[in-house]
Amino acid sequence: MNRHLRISLLALVAACGGSPPPTPPSPKADSPVVAPVGQRPIKGGVKRYSAATLFKNEGVFAAGFSHDGSKILVSMDTSGVFNLYALPTAGGAPIRLTTSTESQYAAAYFPADDRVLYSQDAGGNELDHLFVLDGKDAKDLTPGDKVKAEFLGFSGDDKWFWVATNERDPKAFDLYRYAGKDYKRELVFTNTEAYDLGDVSEDGKWLALSKTRTNADNNLLLADLTKPKTAPKVITKHTGDVMHRVLGFHPASKQLWYLTDGHGEFTQAFSHDVGDGTKKPQIASSWDVVSVGFSENGRYRVSATNEDAKTVLRMWDMTTTKEVALPALPNADVTGLFFSKDEKKMGFSLSSDRTPRDIWVVDVDGGTPKQLTRTLNAEVNPDDLVDSQVVRYTSFDGLEIPAILYKPKDASPQNKVPAVVFVHGGPGGQSRRGYSEMIQHLVNHGYAVLATNNRGSSGYGKTFFHMDDKKHGDVDLKDTIAARPYLASLDWVDGSRVAIMGGSYGGYMVGAALAFAPDAFDAGIDIFGVMNWLRTLESIPPWWASFREGLYAEMGDPATDKARLTAISPLFHADKIKKPLLVVQGANDPRVLKVESDEIVAALKKTGVPVEYLVFDDEGHGFAKQKNSIAAQEAYLRFLDKYLAPK
Secondary structure, three states, X not given: OOOOOOEEOOOOOOOOOOOOOOOOOOOEEOOOOOOOOOOOOOEOOEOOOOHHHHOOOOOEEEXXXXXXXXXXXXXXXOXXXXXXXXXXXXXXXXXXXXXXXXXXXXXXXXXXXXXXEEEEOOOXXXXXXXXXXXXXXXXXXXXXXXXXXXXXXXOOOOOEEEEEEEEEEOOEEEEEEEEOOOOOEEEEEOOOOOXXXXXXXXXXXXXXXXXXXXXXXXXXXXXXXXXXXXXXXXXXXXXXXXXXXXXXXXXXXXXXXXXXXOOOOOOEEEEEEOOOOOEEEEEOOOOEEEEEEEOOOOOEEEEEEEOOOOEEEEEEEOOOOEEEOOOOOOOOEEEEEEEOOOOOEEEEEEEOOOOOOEEEEEEXXXXXXXXXXXXXXXXXXXXXXXXXXXXXXXXXXXXXXXXXXXXXXXXXXXXXXXXXXEEOOOOXXXXXXXXXXXXXXXXXXXXXXXXXXXXXXXXXXXXXXXXXXXXXXXXHHHHHHOHHHHHHHOOOEEEEEEEEEEEOHHHHHHHHHHHHOOOOOOOEEEEOOOXXXXXXXXXXXXXXXXXXXXXXHHHOOOOXXXXXXXXXXXXXXXXXXXOOEEEEEEOOOXXXXXXXXXXXXXXXXXXXXXXXXXXXXXXXXXXXXXXXXXXXXXXXXXXXXXXXXXX
């Protein structure tokens, strides 16, 4: 397993990810953009924070320790976009390494010096290139207008590193071996079958691959890189539908670790011996095991489970096979772990519902954890923010739907508040606990938020996950609509004022709700949501080719399911929409093209339905610039205040 792989679970980022570029122009708007919402009056002792105040936190992501353990490489958006910084493990101010106006995401320090690898795209187009930073000099290791690249790790002897690029074929990623000394490279695997590339063993012999058949079934394969003319070998032959996912190779290069749902409802971790092919169950839980990783030489093993929308980490000392207690800090969760090369230091991320991610460090054999970043804006008192609550409500057919509920501090039976139903991205994503500026801002301004996990969401077993296959716009929509009567049953919610909001697939659910259940909600906010499934599925970015069939299995193939996809696409039923809609779009979005939003806005203008439209010229499928996040957040609040104000 790649030594520099950190143990973490991909957190839900309020509907999206993405990357950005230079200083943005003002967002375009079809309706007048009013002055930013300021700090609203205090009600019931609650301080109201502006979006600018709540979003002035510093986002931070750790990539790992330097070779001597004296620094941690991180990406931070202190400047408004992500740049590279070094955090001294002894404490002190972060040392800025780059001054880019395009967001840059740290990949790793080199194993024996302070050179840095990082990725960067252009304006959110998701065509990431891999760069090396040597002092102040940066070099693009993967040049090309249409190239997308990914760093896959260093070799065990520190001489080489592996990079995947789609320069030969936009639909397939080939594997290259780069010399750490002078960056000369050689092609070591030509991916003619468009496999998903997993991990490379530290001895450089094995490459793990996956091949998708449907969204419920795939296989893992091993390629012997010392025998380039030998076809990869399937190592997960099975009957029926079983999903597998590569975790990585053990540092000794003798085992491939992977996840499988072939032994129950939830994913379990197994190992495959690359010598004799034997498989061994390693970690099981009553929830999904989502990640497993090792320290440099394999002494420590860390696993993560997704337990009711929350990440739970566990750590073992493999020399004693005993579990090691993780740092216990009040009102916070450890959400990531990574080790120094000598295995003596451990870095970790810490966050909660009311505090964003911070980076900490501690000696593995004990000692007091040291906080290296303080990302929450000093103007914000976390006591003014709220903790979430995991709840469940009953859907149309009796199925229990998990959800995350946020209650404003000033909500009460005497002061009932309006509500927002938030739908996650995907399909197949999950609303999770943890810090969200977007949600906390709405809650701080008096809106209850219920972040739903309709059937089809991940984290609740494979049966629940597949309940909405080719039933989108139907059963998942009914689950979402059922959130409204649940909210109305709470004695502190005004059930007559409820909006729906979501991004990407969640944005689709907003359009579907307004078109197919026109009276279910009082307003909708669509953030780069799919409005025409035919176009979206026909315009899948070429680098998604490896899992195109899985997406078709879930949503439908536009070549054969045209009638159904037309029936569930809000654009073709825009004449049924009668409630106000706010549409937000990134001009460079490669997943949901801007034309999707253009057309739904034009259709609603034609019918006279109130519609507002914000386009960000320098964003893709999500927000990567604080300035744009703030502008969008202010628009959300103005829109909700306008249409959910007390009648």
